[in-house]
Amino acid sequence: MICVQKNLEMPPRSDLSVLTDFLPEEERSGRTSWLFFDIETTGLARERHQIYLIGVSLWQNGTGSLWQWLARSAGEEREVLTAFLDFTASLEQPAVLVHFNGTRFDLPFFQTRCRVNSLNCDAFSSLPGIDLYEKIRPFKKLLGLASCRQKAIEDFLNISREDQMSGKELIPVFHRYCDSRRTEDEKLLLLHNEEDVQNLPCLTAAFSCVRFLRGAFRWNRCEEARYTDWEGNTQKELFIIYTSLEETLPLSFTAHRDFCWISCRDRELTLRLPLLTGRLKYFFPDYKNYYYLPAEDQAIHKSVAVYVDPAFRQKATRQNCYNWADGFFLPAVRKRQTPCFYQNYGDKQGYLCWNREEPSKQQAAFFENYLKELLEEIENS
Numbered sequence: 001m002i003c004v005q006k007n008l009e010m011p012p013r014s015d016l017s018v019l020t021d022f023l024p025e026e027e028r029s030g031r032t033s034w035l036f037f038d039i040e041t042t043g044l045a046r047e048r049h050q051i052y053l054i055g056v057s058l059w060q061n062g063t064g065s066l067w068q069w070l071a072r073s074a075g076e077e078r079e080v081l082t083a084f085l086d087f088t089a090s091l092e093q094p095a096v097l098v099h100f101n102g103t104r105f106d107l108p109f110f111q112t113r114c115r116v117n118s119l120n121c122d123a124f125s126s127l128p129g130i131d132l133y134e135k136i137r138p139f140k141k142l143l144g145l146a147s148c149r150q151k152a153i154e155d156f157l158n159i160s161r162e163d164q165m166s167g168k169e170l171i172p173v174f175h176r177y178c179d180s181r182r183t184e185d186e187k188l189l190l191l192h193n194e195e196d197v198q199n200l201p202c203l204t205a206a207f208s209c210v211r212f213l214r215g216a217f218r219w220n221r222c223e224e225a226r227y228t229d230w231e232g233n234t235q236k237e238l239f240i241i242y243t244s245l246e247e248t249l250p251l252s253f254t255a256h257r258d259f260c261w262i263s264c265r266d267r268e269l270t271l272r273l274p275l276l277t278g279r280l281k282y283f284f285p286d287y288k289n290y291y292y293l294p295a296e297d298q299a300i301h302k303s304v305a306v307y308v309d310p311a312f313r314q315k316a317t318r319q320n321c322y323n324w325a326d327g328f329f330l331p332a333v334r335k336r337q338t339p340c341f342y343q344n345y346g347d348k349q350g351y352l353c354w355n356r357e358e359p360s361k362q363q364a365a366f367f368e369n370y371l372k373e374l375l376e377e378i379e380n381s
Helices: 017-020 074-089 108-115 130-143 151-155 166-180 183-199 199-212 360-380
Strands: 004-007 033-041 050-060 063-070 094-100 129-130 216-228 234-244 255-256 261-265 267-273 277-281 289-293 299-300 320-331 351-354
Touching: 017 199, 033 108, 033 166, 033 183, 050 074, 050 108, 050 183, 063 074, 063 183, 074 108, 074 129, 129 130, 130 151, 130 199, 130 360, 151 183, 166 183, 183 199, 199 299, 216 360, 234 360, 267 320, 267 351, 267 360, 277 351
Parallel strands: 033 094, 094 129
Antiparallel strands: 004 063, 033 050, 050 063, 216 234, 234 267, 255 261, 261 267, 277 320, 289 299, 299 320, 320 351
16 A cells, blocks of 8 residues: 655635535534545445545645555555544544535445445544535536536636546556556556545635625626627627625636626626617517507507507407517516517517616616526526
């Protein structure tokens, strides 16, 4: 077995203090020791596959250290498990175990391998734990994450890696290492695990992004722009700039939604939205109470239509029971927002009319409510 130990510096943008919020109230006091934990295995079946590498990064009072235990053969699994259990038992203060998807994989796998090797891991299993995967997953849509895999979150947070291999790809590397003890293979195995445990504290930056997006914002200004789409048509878009009243981001990020881009940096959030100009339709829901006037291309209520010559009116249908509105339009966040305008009957995307001539106070109220509803809709969808 090989044991590796080195000192670490706290990664930039990490905020371990947010982890305390995930602990039960009675366990929060005096928590200054965090143990970030990851295992590498020869497969997914814990009854027949083995743990060949365990890595941790230990953070106590702002000081960090990396520890790794690597088996040099299949027969050294018990030695790896024992060394790690002895390490956790020797900690001067009880640590909080932090892992990524360990609830479903790492922890039950480790406990099973201890049982198979006749090792008692009760003390380890009793450590309070935090699964970063489970804590970040509810915010996948809010953050615009492609997936909740660790590397996908690292990409979102602009965390770079030297390691380019997956755990699955490293299994044959380990078997080859057992036969040849090649230094190159040993470095590959250790590097993958080292970057996994070193990057786990960096994932706490995701919660800073969540706090930022859930905070209060003040509308700052709007900027209109034009661009040419891939068909050569000129399109308009609106940049809406807000200032956070609560948070300053430790990083910048951009996320795409169905109809907009959200860009965040420092204390600023920018929405980039398509801006429609011209005439859109408002469809009345109770079409049976309306008549359609073909000459005017609009519907009127039957209480008014009685004064119109029957030759110039017809009973309205769902498709023609509308009035027109001219102006500037932004995508509606929810269908229940009113009044909601559409280009054609049956369109899924509705639009809100924006009065660009309104006083600044009304503009601020409109756009601040627009952002609030947009972020709530994304998080709850």
